[in-house]
Amino acid sequence: MTEHYCRQCVELLMDYVEGRLSPQDKVTLDEHFAKCPPCLDFMRSYRETPRIMREATATKMPVEVKQKLRLFLEQKKRMQ
16 A cells, blocks of 8 residues: 555544444455554554553552652753
8 A cells, every 4th residue: 555545544543443434434444454564553552542541640650759750850941
């Protein structure tokens, strides 16, 4: 498939993942994914992003790490 078509796939990805594409558009994208491993990998990672974010934000940062991070960011801000 062409790079142009791959860009079109990316533009339709949210609708694809959320099931809002027409049946024909979904079939067309499924056919493209079957022939284009990079687009398939991208779609899979795109689909997993919300779960990854939920897991990452559900974890509490230890107080010591939070304090060190805040100090580091304050120092960086002063350097600018």
